[in-house]
Amino acid sequence: MSEPLIQATNVGKTYGQDVILERVNVDVHQGEFITLVGASGCGKSTFLKMILGTEQSSTGSLLLNGKPMPNEPGPDRGIVFQQYSVFPHMTVLDNVVAARGFQKASLTGLLFGRQKRQARDDAIAILEQVGLGHALKRYPHELSGGMKQRLAIAQAVICKPKILLLDEPFGALDPGIRADMHALILDLWKTHKLTIFMVTHDLKEGFYLGTRLWVFDKLRHDPQAPNAYGASITYDLPVSQEGRDTLDEITRQLGASRPTIPYKETA
Template identity: 70%
Template sequence: MIEARNLWKKYGDKVVLERLNLRVEEGEFITLVGASGCGKSTFLKMLLGTETASSGELLLDGKPIPDEPGPDRGIVFQQYSVFPHMSVLENVMAARGFGRPGVTGLLFGAARQQARDEARAILAEVGLGNAESLYPGELSGGMRQRLAIAQALLGQPRILLLDEPFGALDPGIRADMHDLVLRLWREYELTVFMVTHDLTEGFYLGTRLWVFDKTRLDPQAPDAYGATITYDLPVGQMDGGKLKKIDRDLTLTARETEKAL
């Protein structure tokens, strides 16, 4: 479904990602971990279509990923992408409206009623069926993230992109969100890419763990080389020693980068 061929991403002279070669089958759940600034979110944006490759190819079903977001790719950020002046129901309906042709994204008549019905069904799926009349300011952090997930799902995407979606949540709420995302992944038959700063979370969710890290670093030119995928591991088949080694590698890279800067 997704394939990268010698993929590079640069901003001017700064190399963020280099030599990415990978294949992802439909229905996989990929978690991405790595030190801050190693290109995890950049790769997610390339999948979304808001960033383009500097060289190499990033393909969806054998064709270049469009250089703009589309309904086949939904995204959820750590910072809740909701409209504070709209109710929960209106927020989810707006996601459908913005996916339609036209400037305003307004819905009328039968289209509006269909969007309302679909939004209510999605809200029930994510556990917000009784909160549709509330506003984002009245919701807890976990409820706001459920709302953001509902927005992303309304377009019926094939690919769900999660950019550190649970980083600001308390541990108990995060565990509930893990259960929700795993259930929705299976129920909607999604292909999921999830960035996380928590190595343990990345290891225990989904089907594959990718570790983004730099394999080469020039102290005199810290931006000369980018990160690549140093580990591509099946989740659930790694011993504790491997987990500790990855953690040490990432910590060492972060320290070396800080010294170089």
């Protein structure tokens, strides 16, 4: 087997006296689709930010390709949040071109000549792939919630990241639109050979999309000092499109042993 893309060894994160994560030990290989579930505030999004580079581990080591995780975001790691990170004064096409510009050029995000033409061609191709080819000249306020999320995904993918980080990207969408977004993200994952980490509060969504599901929870609890201990990965479950029939059984196991893990229907 190839070397892990990401290695976490005894990773912990604290803010002052509050312990958020402790003793996180995992390896992730290129091409995996990791879904992260757990109670609110258990450190799922914090772990994503550590991979992105906007947060650093307090203890342990977090490696990317065998080297310490960079302490700032880079083009190899793209992120999509639940709240749409688009520029309201730019068209759909210009939003995606700007994402390439901020990657390649100065803080202005401006491209010129051949670079600009190539960025526009690449942006159009990505927007066609995410189903926004008909909306190139529209502005964000003219888009539905699902279309805005497609735009945010296109902004991330045009930078050709190796790793795509999704922080509850579909939580605000209606069930029907979420189903369309599931199909889209699976298509992008396969087409662009991405490694994906996705935080979700929907256990069924986590099983359906991922090849591997992590459950974050605290192994130790102190009622007198609720923040004295952090969460770890208490379950690391391999899942696959062929193994969906095990969902109900594992759901019951999780519910019985970890009643604090949220679960909601998608229908």
